[in-house]
Amino acid sequence: MKKFIIPTALFASILFISSCKKFDEGESNDEEVITTMKLDFTPVGGGATQSFKFEDLDGPGGNVPVIDNISLAAGTTYNVSVELWNNSAVPPENITEEVEQENEAHRFYYTASAGSTITVSNLNNDNNGVPLGTTSTWTVGAASAGTINVILRHYPGTPPDKQASDPVTSPKSGTDIDVTFNYTIL
Numbered sequence: 695m696k697k698f699i700i701p702t703a704l705f706a707s708i709l710f711i712s713s714c715k716k717f718d719e720g721e722s723n724d725e726e727v728i729t730t731m732k733l734d735f736t737p738v739g740g741g742a743t744q745s746f747k748f749e750d751l752d753g754p755g756g757n758v759p760v761i762d763n764i765s766l767a768a769g770t771t772y773n774v775s776v777e778l779w780n781n782s783a784v785p786p787e788n789i790t791e792e793v794e795q796e797n798e799a800h801r802f803y804y805t806a807s808a809g810s811t812i813t814v815s816n817l818n819n820d821n822n823g824v825p826l827g828t829t830s831t832w833t834v835g836a837a838s839a840g841t842i843n844v845i846l847r848h849y850p851g852t853p854p855d856k857q858a859s860d861p862v863t864s865p866k867s868g869t870d871i872d873v874t875f876n877y878t879i880l
Contacts, residue, residue, distance in 0.1 A: 726789050728871045729753070730779040731844065733764070735772040735832070748873040751782055764842070764877040766812075772832045774814075776802060778846070778871065793846070794828060799854040800870070802827030803862040805843040811835030811879060812842060824858045839878045846870040 732747040744766075750759035766772065778789035793800045797820035804814040804827070816831040847867040849856040855866050 726787075726792060726870065727753070727780045727782060728778050728789050728846075729781045730777075731871060731873050732777040732779070733844070733875075734775045734777070735764075735766065736774075737767075738771040738773060738831070746875065748875070749781070753782070761873065761875060764875050766832075766834045766877065766879050768811075768834060768837045768879050770834050772834065773829065774832050775829045776827070776844070790828060794826075797826045798822055798824075798856060799849045799851075801825055801847050801849070801856060801860070801867070802830075803843075803845045803847065804830065805845075805862065807840035807842070809838070810840045810842070811838045812840075812877065814842075820856070822856075824856050834879055837879050839876070841874050841876055843872070843874045845872045 729751050730747060730749045732745055734743050734745050736743045746762040746764045748759055748761045750756075776790065778793060780787040780789055800820075801824070802817070806812045806814070811834065813833045813835075814830050815833065816829075817825040817827040818829045820826045845862055846869070847862065847864070848870045849860075849867045851866075860866065
């Protein structure tokens with residue numbers, strides 16, 4: 695019986711080549727830490743900007759997050775912008791900039807409670823014309839109260855497979871942050 699002996703140098707080369715293969719399983723973007731979501735409301739036609747925020751500096755499972763109650767004027771239309779921050783970093787890190795740079799891989803969804811008199815429209819789009827939602831228009835109707843859920847979804851992949859028809863529950867995406875604000879319309 696003949697024995698085949700692979701020279702040590704050849705064996706080491708094969709091992710090295712096979713261990714250095716490149717993995718391309720989507721984008722290499724690590725999930726960001728988001729401690730703060732701030733919504734800025736500016737009345738269309740002028741007026742003072744109001745800000746409302748969610749803040750959870752110690753992350754999930756720690757202290758209860760602080761969530762402002764959104765208070766808006768009935769019959770008013772607002773231009774709304776979203777800011778995301780990691781305020782646990784020193785200095786604080788603006789996550790909104792990253793979301794906008796990676797706009798094809800992110801999307802905000804806004805869902806008001808049943809019977810709400812808030813309509814969210816005119817979301818800004820990503821580079822492919824698919825909603826991104828870092829800016830939007832909120833049209834506020836009659837006096838009421840309820841909730842509005844703001845969710846940022848992340849679509850991994852190279853390129854991301856985000857479509858305008860994707861629901862908030864799309865299995866193609868994962869949640870980066872999910873906040874439910876109470877609101878009051880006066």
